[in-house]
Structures are given as C-alpha cells and as structure tokens.
Amino acid sequence: MNARPIIEPREGYDVVVLGAGPAGAAAAIEAASLGLRTAIADEQVVAGGQVYRVAPGIAPVRADQERTDGDRIRAELGAGNIDRCFAHRVWHVERANDRWHIHALGPEGPRTLHAAALIVATGAQERHLPFAGWERPGVMGLAAATVMLKAQRMLPGRNVVVAGAGPLLLVVAKAIVDGGGRVAAIVDAHPRSAWFASAADLLSRPDLAARGMGWYRALHSAGVPMHHGCLLRAVDGDAPALRASVFPVDREGRARADGKAVTIACDAVCCGYGLMPATDVTRLLGASHAFDLTLGGWHVVVDDDQRCNIPRLYAAGDGAGVVGAAAAPWQGRVAAMAAARDLDRIDTATHASRAAPARRERIRAARFGGVMTRIANVGDGAVASLASGVTMCQCERLTRATLDAAIADGCATVNDLKGATRCGMGPCGGRLCEDAAARLIALATGHTRTEIGQATGRPPLRPVDLDALAGDFDYDALPMPATAPL
Amino acid sequence: MNDAVLRIVDGVERGAAIRFRFDGRDIDAYEGESVAAALWASGVRAWPGEGDGGPPSRAVFCAMGICQQCALWIGGVRVEACRTPARDGLDVRTRPRSTEITP
Numbered sequence: 037m038n039a040r041p042i043i044e045p046r047e048g049y050d051v052v053v054l055g056a057g058p059a060g061a062a063a064a065i066e067a068a069s070l071g072l073r074t075a076i077a078d079e080q081v082v083a084g085g086q087v088y089r090v091a092p093g094i095a096p097v098r099a100d101q102e103r104t105d106g107d108r109i110r111a112e113l114g115a116g117n118i119d120r121c122f123a124h125r126v127w128h129v130e131r132a133n134d135r136w137h138i139h140a141l142g143p144e145g146p147r148t149l150h151a152a153a154l155i156v157a158t159g160a161q162e163r164h165l166p167f168a169g170w171e172r173p174g175v176m177g178l179a180a181a182t183v184m185l186k187a188q189r190m191l192p193g194r195n196v197v198v199a200g201a202g203p204l205l206l207v208v209a210k211a212i213v214d215g216g217g218r219v220a221a222i223v224d225a226h227p228r229s230a231w232f233a234s235a236a237d238l239l240s241r242p243d244l245a246a247r248g249m250g251w252y253r254a255l256h257s258a259g260v261p262m263h264h265g266c267l268l269r270a271v272d273g274d275a276p277a278l279r280a281s282v283f284p285v286d287r288e289g290r291a292r293a294d295g296k297a298v299t300i301a302c303d304a305v306c307c308g309y310g311l312m313p314a315t316d317v318t319r320l321l322g323a324s325h326a327f328d329l330t331l332g333g334w335h336v337v338v339d340d341d342q343r344c345n346i347p348r349l350y351a352a353g354d355g356a357g358v359v360g361a362a363a364a365p366w367q368g369r370v371a372a373m374a375a376a377r378d379l380d381r382i383d384t385a386t387h388a389s390r391a392a393p394a395r396r397e398r399i400r401a402a403r404f405g406g407v408m409t410r411i412a413n414v415g416d417g418a419v420a421s422l423a424s425g426v427t428m429c430q431c432e433r434l435t436r437a438t439l440d441a442a443i444a445d446g447c448a449t450v451n452d453l454k455g456a457t458r459c460g461m462g463p464c465g466g467r468l469c470e471d472a473a474a475r476l477i478a479l480a481t482g483h484t485r486t487e488i489g490q491a492t493g494r495p496p497l498r499p500v501d502l503d504a505l506a507g508d509f510d511y512d513a514l515p516m517p518a519t520a521p522l
Numbered sequence: 523m524n525d526a527v528l529r530i531v532d533g534v535e536r537g538a539a540i541r542f543r544f545d546g547r548d549i550d551a552y553e554g555e556s557v558a559a560a561l562w563a564s565g566v567r568a569w570p571g572e573g574d575g576g577p578p579s580r581a582v583f584c585a586m587g588i589c590q591q592c593a594l595w596i597g598g599v600r601v602e603a604c605r606t607p608a609r610d611g612l613d614v615r616t617r618p619r620s621t622e623i624t625p
Contacts, residue, residue: 079587079605086586092607093537093554123605125587161588171578173567180585183604188559189534192582194527215530275567431577431590462577463590499590501600 042075042119048150049075049119051375052138053157053368054126054317057085058361059353060157061109063368067155068116070376075119075149077126077140083110085159086179087361089187102186121147127505128495129154129317136348141500145507153348153375156318157368160311160332160354165200165418166436166472167268168426170307174275178204178308185211192217193304197280199223199268200308202412203248208306209260210251219260220302223282225289225309225414227265241362241404261300267418268307269297276303289418310412312471313355319493321346327485331357332409333471334490340395342371343378350375360405366398419475428476429469431462439473443480449489450474463499466491528563542612545569551608558582558592558603569616579616 049072053064056078064076076083084090088106096103113120124142131137138149162179169175174193176184178200181192185208195218198209209219256262266282267289273279280302284295311332315325318336323344326337335357342350352367354360370391377387422428424437434457442456450470453459459473460466466473474488481488529536537553544561551560561581571579580591585604592603595618603614 081605081607091554091556091559093552095535097533097535162584173578173580176580176582177584180582183585184559184562184582185530188555189530189536190559190563191528191530216532276565433575463593464577464588467588468584498587499593499600504599 042121042147044075044119044149045073047073048135048152049073050151050379050381051075051153051155051372052077052136052149052151053155054078054129054138055085055157055159055353055355056080056083056113056120056122057157057159057353057364058087058109059159059364059368059371060085060155061113061368062365063155063157063350063352063372064118065112065116066369066372067375068118070372070382072153072372072376072379072381074117075121075151076113077121077124077138077149079123079125081123083113083120083122085361086183089183091187094187094189096189121149125498125500126317127497127500129320129497131321131346141504146505152379153350155342155350155352155368155371155375156336156344156355157351157353157364157371158314158317158355160358161314161467162308163310163312163333163412163471164307164468165267165309165414166422166426166428166469167270167307168423169271170268171427171430172271172273172275172278174278174303175271175305175307178208178306179311181208181306182211185215189215191215192306193276193302194218195220195301195303197221197223197268197300197302197305198307199280199282199305200310200412201225201414202308202310203408204308204310204412206248206251206255209255213255213258213260219255221261221263221280221282221300222255223263223266223268223280225265225267225285225418226411227287228262230411244404263298266298267414267421268305269421271305278302278305280305283421285418285421288415289421290415291421309414310409311354311358313358315355315490316465316493316497318344318349318351318355319490320495320497321349321493323349323351325490328357329413330406330410331359332413333485341374341377341391342367343374348375348378358405358409359402360408363398363401363405366394366401369394370398416475416479419472420479428472429457429459429462429466431464431468432458434459436476439476440480443477448477448481448483449487450477450491451489453477454491460491465498540608540610542608542610542614544614545616549608549614553608553610555608556585556604557594557601557606557608557612557614558585560608561603 053076067074084106124140128139136154283297313335324337350371352371353364447453595615
C-alpha cells in the first residue's frame with residue numbers, strides 16, 4: 037500500500053522504476069542506497085510482481101519459500117527511502133526537456149512523475165496459442181491460475197486440464213493437487229525427453245531441478261494422466277461442464293497424421309506456452325528491440341549494464357529477455373548502478389567494483405531461467421494446425437480465415453495486419469494475439485519474425501478512463517471565443 | 523457460503539467475511555480477495571458482453587490486468603475486477619447505470 041503521501045521533489049526524481057517485481061524492487065533499493073531520489077510505480081496494490089504476488093489479507097498459515105522471499109523484498113522496499121506508487125497504472129511515458137515524464141493513474145487520480153533516469157522493469161506476459169473455444173468461460177492462462185492459487189488461494193476448478201508448455205505446467209498442477217483439487221490431465225506440448233535434453237543447464241540450479249523432478253514424480257504417482265507431445269485442439273461445452281480435446285503433435289507442433297484425439301471432461305482449462313517480454317514501454321519510447329526465441333521472442337536490447345540505446349533509459353528483468361526471477365534482482369541492481377554512474381553520482385571506480393560481482397551473479401542465475409524459457413516455447417507448426425474458424429484476435433473477434441485472407445492480400449508485417457483487419461487493436465492491445473498472428477504471417481510468407489516485426493507502441497499503454505484522467509477539470513471553465521458574426 | 527468448493531481452506535488465513543452486490547445479487551467474499559476471484563468462487567464465470575463485437579466478458583482469463591475481459595463498473599468508473607480489491611458494500615455492475623455515463 038502507499039504508506040505515505042507521495043510528494044515529488046521539486047527537481048523531480050533522479051530515477052523512476054516501472055514495475056515492482058524482483059527486478060524493479062531490487063533496482064529501486066539499489067538506487068536509493070546509492071543516494072538517488074527514487075520512486076517506483078506498479079499497477080498492483082503491493083510489490084512482488086507476478087512471481088511474489090500476494091493479496092493483502094490472504095496468507096498461508098505457514099509461509100513457504102516464495103512467500104518468505106516476497107515478504108523480504110516488500111520489507112526492504114518499505115525500509116528504503118523510496119516513494120512507492122502502488123495501484124498506479126502507467127499509461128504514457130515521454131521524454132521532454134531531457135527528462136522522463138511518466139503519466140499514471142492512481143487511486144487519488146492522475147499523476148505525472150518526472151525523472152532524470154528511467155528503469156523499465158515491467159516483466160513478462162504469457163504467450164497464448166489460440167484453439168477452438170479459448171474464448172469460453174472456464175478457460176484461463178496458466179499465469180492466471182498461479183495468481184488464483186498463490187495469491188487468492190483459490191482453485192481454478194475442481195477438475196482441471198492443465199495444458200501448454202514449460203515449468204508452469206508443473207507449478208499449476210502441483211498447486212491444484214495440494215489445494216485439494218483434481219488435475220484431469222496435464223497436456224504438455226513437448227515430449228517428455230525435452231526436459232531431460234536440457235539436463236545440463238537445469239543442473240545449474242540443482243535445488244530447483246530437484247524440486248521440479250519431485251513435483252513430477254508426485255503428480256505421476258498421484259495418478260494424474262499426462263499427455264506428452266500433445267496440444268489442445270478444442271474446448272467445448274459450458275462451464276462447469278467442459279470437454280477438452282487434445283491431439284498428438286510432432287516436434288514443430290504440427291498434428292501427427294497417425295495421431296488420435298482424446299477428449300477429457302473437466303470444469304476448467306488452464307493453458308499457456310511460456311512467457312514473452314513485456315515491451316510496451318520500451319517500444320513506445322522507440323528503443324531498439326530484437327527477436328530471439330531463446331529469450332522469449334521480442335525483447336528490448338540492453339548492454340552489459342542494462343542500458344537501452346536511448347540515454348538514461350535502462351531495462352531490467354524479463355522485459356530485456358526472459359531469463360527468470362533469479363537473475364532479475366541482479367539485472368535491477370546493475371541497472372541502478374549504471375544510472376548512478378550516468379548521473380555522475382558515483383565515480384567510475386566505485387561503479388566498476390560494485391557492478392562486476394552483480395554482473396557475474398546475473399549470468400549464473402540466467403542460465404537456469406534461460407532453459408525454462410526454451411522448453412516453454414512451441415513451434416509455428418502449432419498455429420498451422422488451427423482450423424480456419426478459430427478465433428485469433430478475441431477483442432476484435434477475428435478468425436484465422438480473416439487473417440489468412442489479409443495475409444494473402446499482402447500483409448507482411450504485424451503492423452500491416454493491424455491496419456488491414458484491426459487485429460491487436462482491441463482492449464488487450466494485441467497482448468493475447470500478436471504472437472500467434474505473427475506466426476501465421478511467418479507460415480504463409482516464410483519471412484523471419486524480425487522482418488514481420490512487432491506492433492508500434494502507442495499511448496495509452498492500457499485502457500484508461502478519460503473521466504478519471506481529466507480529474508476535476510471543468511469543461512465549462514474553458515474560455516470560448518464569441519461566435520463570429522455571420 | 524460453501525467455502526470449500528473453490529477457496530483453499532486448509533492452512534490459509536483470510537480477512538473478514540464481507541459482502542458486495544453484483545448486478546443486484548449478493549456475492550460473499552473475504553477482505554483481500556479481488557472482485558474477480560470472489561465472483562469466480564461464487565460460480566460467476568462470465569456475463570453478457572457490451573453488445574456485438576468486442577472481447578468476451580469473463581471473470582478470469584489473465585487475472586493480471588492485461589486482457590481487459592473482467593472489466594466491470596463501480597460507481598460509474600470502469601475497473602478491472604482482477605485489480606480491484608473486494609470491499610464490503612461495493613455496488614458492482616456489468617454496465618454503468620445510464621445516469622453515470624458522461625454524455
């Protein structure tokens with residue numbers, strides 16, 4: 037919560053951090069400890085990001101490791117000399133007069149923060165793969181399921197299909213079983229061997245690898261049906277009486293000719309295919325981005341000190357490439373140190389001696405997270421198998437057939453498709469559909485994702501209420517010139 | 523309220539029991555829960571959307587302020603149910619009352 041009224045220093049802040057997850061919190065703590073006037077903004081009511089997300093008032097009687105780690109970060113952030121703007125939705129960021137202007141909407145109305153340096157730590161968002169019926173009630177993301185289970189302490193359903201790829205499959209399935217629910221099936225896009233193929237990198241964190249294996253064994257011995265090398269084809273029925281059908285795929289995600297579909301009765305379906313960097317702010321600011329599937333796809337490019345290619349703009353955490361929560365705090369600290377150096381608040385020698393060990397820790401921690409990102413991805417063939425009537429863009433209700441027709445008419449980039457069909461122009465801003473739409477273009481044209489691009493960033497970053505933005509503005513007080521005589 | 527259906531009860535401490543209105547219907551909740559989660563626990567999975575076109579209206583899809591499908595109205599203000607803590611006596615609606623819309 038906002039513990040005290042936020043009063044910006046007359047000269048503005050030295051640094052504003054966007055996002056209070058593990059990267060942003062560490063960046064703010066480090067910046068404040070280096071003597072920088074620091075503010076942090078986050079749209080949630082408390083710090084922690086999605087990894088350490090909590091709902092104030094709901095708590096496990098015995099705190100687990102994640103809870104303890106999250107509580108420590110929240111305590112450190114509270115103890116630092118940091119202005120904390122929670123429940124603030126940042127809807128626009130711009131640079132004027134050599135300062136960053138961060139426009140947000142908070143519980144007390146609109147607010148603009150000003151800063152010399154900006155650290156973007158907005159994390160990641162889930163990658164979705166459309167299928168017939170993914171717009172049905174009772175279908176939710178794997179990330180949403182973790183929020184429900186960990187923060188709200190609520191089951192997504194009593195009998196749940198958990199589908200997709202990557203570590204969240206096990207995390208969600210285990211939490212459902214622990215919470216007293218039943219997992220109707222785990223549907224893993226990859227063959228079981230994919231996990232073992234990454235064994236060497238997984239062993240960079242033997243503790244986490246062992247925990248994952250333990251979960252896998254526990255789910256297996258609990259009799260949870262596991263469909264490896266399968267994708268969701270369709271979900272039909274009306275919640276809570278849903279039916280999920282799954283079919284076997286090859287390594288590229290294409291339906292296997294010899295495969296048989298299986299139908300599973302359930303009351304909820306949780307699905308997701310790994311995480312993608314959230315690049316909305318850095319795209320809006322025109323920073324340089326690159327596409328790399330091993331980093332979750334499009335991400336903002338940073339140097340060894342987390343600097344973007346725009347002066348006094350830094351990125352830390354999964355937005356600069358999904359490498360996970362262990363590496364995030366080190367990225368955050370390195371970014372804060374670079375900001376302190378660039379603002380000439382610490383000298384070169386101090387910077388060098390502090391940053392070197394943090395950079396080393398960052399690289400070590402990123403190795404495990406990197407392999408998690410790689411095994412969460414699924415090939416473009418998964419999109420090739422979709423029926424023409426499947427909804428691709430939920431907001432604008434566009435089917436695959438509509439997008440295919442526009443691509444056949446010459447749409448070769450995500451921006452082309454957006455202009456021609458409105459794909460990605462709805463309330464979610466393309467966050468649910470852009471990746472799958474780009475895969476359709478790639479399949480049809482053979483172009484690379486770099487050529488296909490990402491959508492141009494535009495304000496507002498999220499839908500905001502215009503009445504709330506206007507605040508107490510009185511339209512009747514506008515000076516209106518007298519009407520010219522006819 | 524049948525808490526054991528979706529709320530995980532064992533080993534979990536919750537805030538005070540509260541109640542809010544959803545289109546005139548009583549929804550039981552606990553302090554700290556999001557409006558979206560409280561609706562989910564009450565069996566509310568979806569509601570009619572805002573006419574033709576537009577995204578489906580669902581209580582939970584992303585649960586983190588991205589998809590906008592849980593958008594609801596409280597006191598004439600559009601809110602995301604997943605980012606809004608449930609409070610006792612809230613009047614939550616699937617669409618604003620006509621008197622609350624700015625012309």
